[in-house]
Amino acid sequence: MLGVGLMFISKLFVLQVYDPSYKLSAESNTRRKVTQFPSRGLVYDRNGKLLVSNQAVYDIMVVPRDIVPFDSIDFCQSLDIQIEDLRAMFVEMRKNIKSRKISSYKPSVFYKQLSAESYGRFQEKLYKFKGFFVQGRSVRKYEYPLAAHVLGYLGEVGQSRLDKDAYYSKGDYVGISGIELTYEKELRGRKGNKFVMVDVHGRDKGAFREGRYDTAAIAGNNLTLSLDIELQEYAEQLMQNKIGSIVAIEPSTGEILSFVSAPGYDPSVLVGRKRGEGFLNLASDSLKPLNNRALQGTYSPGSAFKLVNAAIALQSKSINEYTKFDCDGPLSSPIRCTHHHRTPIEAHGAIETSCNPFFYGAFRYTLEGGGRNTREGYKLWYDHVKSFGFGERLGIDLPYEIKGNVPHISLYDNIYGENHWRAITVRSLAIGQGELLVTPLQMANEASIFANRGHYFAPHLVKQIENRSLADNYTTQISTTIEPENLDEVIRGMGDVYDGEIGTARYYKNDSITMCGKTGTVENPFGDDHSVFIAFAPRENPKIAISVIVENAGYGSTWAAPIATLLMEKYIAGEIPKRHKYYEKKMLEGDFINGQ
Amino acid sequence: MASKQFKNIDWVTVLLYALLVGFGWISIYAANFNPENPVFFDTGKEYFKQLIWIGLSLFFIGVILITDSKFYVEFSYIFYGLTIFLLILVLLFGKEINGAKSWFEIGPIRFQPAELCKVATNLAVARALSRYGFSFKRFSDVLRAGALLLFPILLILLQNDTGSALVYGVFILVFYREGLTPYILVFGLISAVVVTLTLMVPNATIIGLILMGLLVLLYMRGLRKELLIPILITLVSFGIGYAVRYAMEADWDTEFLLIPGVLVASVYLVSTSFIKRSFRMIPTYMLILWSAIALTLTADYFFEEVLSHYQRTRINVLLGLEHDPLGAGYNVNQSKIAIGSGGIAGKGFLEGTQTKFDFVPEQSTDFIFCTVGEEWGFLGSTIVVILFVFLLLRLLYLAEKQHSSFSRVYGYGVAAIFFFHFAINIGMTIGLAPVIGIPLPFFSYGGSSLWGFTLLLFVFLKLDTNRAELIR
Secondary structure, eight states: OHHHHHHHHHHHHIIIIIOTHHHHHHHHHHEEEEEEOOOOOOEEOTTSOEEEEEEEEEEEEEOGGGOOOOOHHHHHHHHTOOHHHHHHHHHHHHHHHHTTSSOSSSOEEEEEEEOHHHHHHHHHHGGGSTTEEEEEEEEEEESSSOOHHHHOOEEEOOHHHHHHOTTOOTTOEEEOSHHHHHTHHHHSOBOEEEEEEEOTTOOEEEEGGGGTTOBOOBOOOOEEESOOHHHHHHHHHHTTTOOEEEEEEETTTTEEEEEEEESOOOGGGGSGGGHHHHHHHHHHOTTOTTSOHHHHOOBOOGGGGHHHHHHHHHHTTSSOTTOOBOOOGGGOSSSOOOSOOOSSBOHHHHHHHTOHHHHHHHHHHHHHSTTOOHHHHHHHHHHHHHHTTTTSOOOOSSSSOOOOBOOOHHHHHHHHOTTSOOTTTTGGGGGTOTTOBBOHHHHHHHHHHHHTTSEEEOOBSEEEETTBOOOGGGTSEEEOSOOGGGGHHHHHHHHHHHHSTTOTTGGGOOSSSOOEEEEEEEOOTTSSOEEEEEEEESSSSOOEEEEEEETTOOOTTTTHHHHHHHHHHHHHHSSOOGGGHHHHHHHHHOOTTTTO | OHHHHHHTSOHHHHHHHHHHHHHHHHHHHHHHOOTTSOOSOOTTSHHHHHHHHHHHHHHHHHHHHHSOHHHHHHTHHHHHHHHHHHHHHHHHHOEEETTEEEEEEETTEEEOHHHHHHHHHHHHHHHHHHSTTOOTTSHHHHHHHHHHHHHHHHHHHHTTOHHHHHHGGGHHHHHHHTTOOHHHHHHHHHHHHHHHHHHHSOHHHHHHHHHHHHHHHHHHTOOOHHHHHHHHHHHHHHHHHHHHHHHHTOOOOHHHHHHHHHHHHHHHHHHHHHHHTOOTHHHHHIIIIIHHHHHHHHHHHIIIIISOHHHHHHHHHHTTSOOOTTTTTHHHHHHHHHHHTTTTTOSOTTOOSTTTTTSSTTTTTTTHHHHHHHHHHHHHHHHHHHHHHHHHHHHHHHHHHOSSHHHHHHHHHHHHHHHHHHHHHHHHHTTSSOOOOOOOTTTSSOHHHHHHHHHHHHHHHHHHHTTTSOOO
8 A cells, every 4th residue: 555655655756756848738728819810901092082091801611520410501591602512621620620720629711711791691500500600701802993912911921931031920911012022121010919817618707817828909000091082093094904013203202193004903703712713813814914014014115215315414424405416307317307397406306306317426425425426325324324223123012023124234245255345336226126025114203303303212012101201212302313304305205295296295285384204106026116205294393204105106296105195184173174085085994905 | 332332443443434424525515616606505405415325325324333243244245135036126226317317216316226336245145155074175166156146246236337347356366365376366466466467568578577486486486497397489480470570570469479389388388298108397487478368369359349438548548558638538537637737735626627617527426536636735645545555454354353353354345345345446536546436435526425425324334333252
């Protein structure tokens, strides 16, 4: 008896004093951390209109052990699913129980993201389905079917992110693209923890130590975007059935007013039960609506780039406002001209009429005038171009921005050999073609630079972050190498594009707003020319700078120019003049996707 | 009169009883305490009911103490007969709870006659063994004593309450004290060891162990030439068999290799015994070796075919052959976690989480010791173990002092029964014994078991008040 007593005491010693593993098991047995999810920050437009909020969806949860046989037809009808689906769900559930992914004592998700109305129907009958209950969860709600490329979307956190950031745990939702990704840390808030005690079946038995160790969830910060949702809506309407993009910037701040990549999609498609299906449809669409063309589409700027070349030639004193070049129209060499106008012609007239021979001449003077050799001249030109933000990321607060390309001197040295190439060799650059590649965002920024007479602010989409100030790089003015006085001639030309007798956008002139613009018809080796237009308005104290590109639409003056004009009118005056209603109708009806 | 009854009573035992019952009730209270709804006067709660059962126990104690000791001697067989009758009745009219049909249900009260039967059987055994001229050397006496145990064992087995039936096996200790040959005890122990080993390790090892044990036994009895030769024959023939099997890469069971040797050795032993006209060695050799072989051969069969699935897995888990913390090992695993989480000083009264939140099954009955371990820690559980050991030693001490053999046998019976319950119950909660559903005396919730143990103890204490007399 003493022996048994001693045996017991020594075993008790091992269990209770010597071996710590039983204490650990006991803690994990009874204490459960329940994550408190914060509500994600809301998103507003620049005028305080709510763009993105949160909505409740309902997951049907199941405690497999508690299920009693039920009327499966009734179950299916209230969820609006087929009996086969239900059967598949049960097969899945049993498989998960077997592989111990889920417990038959603890709740796990049976059916994800029920909409509020299905929830209502199901809730009424819930009492018939023992073992099932409904748990609320929040997902994004989009108030407008617009600006999908700006807003981005959420998705379940991926493994790489899980490994890098300890904040996340499996099944969390994070921003995958758009501002949801860029401002993830602002929007997500902070998760809280609640420690509850649970019994053997995982049932809640109340707070652990009266909630002493609980932390409350902290809601995410709200964002105010620089977008004007009404302008955005109008822009997207104008771009319907077209491929291309629109970027509109407030020049004085760099705030983006409208940001369109067409074709777009309704951001609500990527929320809720149909997310998987919606994503698949978008990803397999041949027009690639998921691509953000305004950031990732690279185009030759075409004639819109002539403004930059003119500014550089003037800044480098290669030409002055009186310098004129002859134009022989279609017979001009080495680049022919497609416009009919007076000759010889000076800078502002050449901008008005988009005269190719003038810009070839000015480009040649830049590279080879003033006693410079071609390579020196090219370096000079290259530095000026780079100061406009071309060939670099502008640093917009959206992910995956593309740099574009300004050909470096080494490219031509490699192709032709050092000193074996001249301005005539790279003449395409004079008219914005050739190896030069820019994004629509960079073109809008170019318009903004001219509007500001030589400087810009890095374009950005977020105007205000709750509880935090905006990043410095969005409030710092960035100067180009061009001095304001050298831009008068260019601005005059841009004004004449609207106001001149033979300006390329003269049909769209607005009687009350003085506008400045430049058309571009971009040669496209893969198909019809792209229609391009950059502009700003009003001429003094500009409020909006814009770039429009419509792929395969032909002349800049036929599509891009009216669209840009309508948007500027809409933004500045709030309405479209009666005279322009005809163009508006034409633009809205224009269809380059389904074939007019 | 009454004061005289209480004067001779052994207050040490009474104090131990009071401590154990008190600690037991505290544990039941803690095991059922609901932190969200801490009501005390809830007649549905086990701790409240247990308080009533304790009150009734005090009443029974009073009745026992004022009853004349002779009554227990005279009425022992009648009492025994009555409880056997109750056991038959419960088989016919009883209520089945947890698979065992061992309860009477009268209104709100449930009663388990098997608990009462322990007292009655103990009285009857004491009566039988203390009869003038009783001797375990006489076969009819052995049979009579065995029969007294056999009836309750069979009836309780029929109720499907294996645990309670096993308790009666402990009377073999009492019999041993009263003159039963130790061989039966030793044989029983060796059988148990062999069966356990058979299940745990390959047969070859067991046979080696059996042979070694045999040699040790021989050594203890003085090494004899007569036995040495048969042993050598057995070993050599086993060695040859083993080598042949190895050479032929045959798939024979190891225990079969032993049989030829044992056969030859047996023939040799028997023939030499006849020649020398001395049969002394035959039983030792035959009994031990042949039965060992028989046991190894039948243990597997018994295990696979006779035991039910849950018993099999319980034994497997205990022996460490099966690791299944969520299945059959769940109870023991959770029980060990609960006890282990107590640490040195425990989590404190009512602070236990494992037991309260149902992680431990049967937390107020069979696994009540978990609450002690969790809330009072190593210190508390050691105190409980010491209290029990102290009680057992005290009982043995008192039993030895009895002049009347009836009282002595009865006292040994009480100690043996308490010992079995104590060893198996606590052993099971800390993973040293298989899970056999028997209560921990004075701790486990339940009127029947509390009354049973109280009766058992206080009848002895009553007898003890007359220890100087010969009760006839």
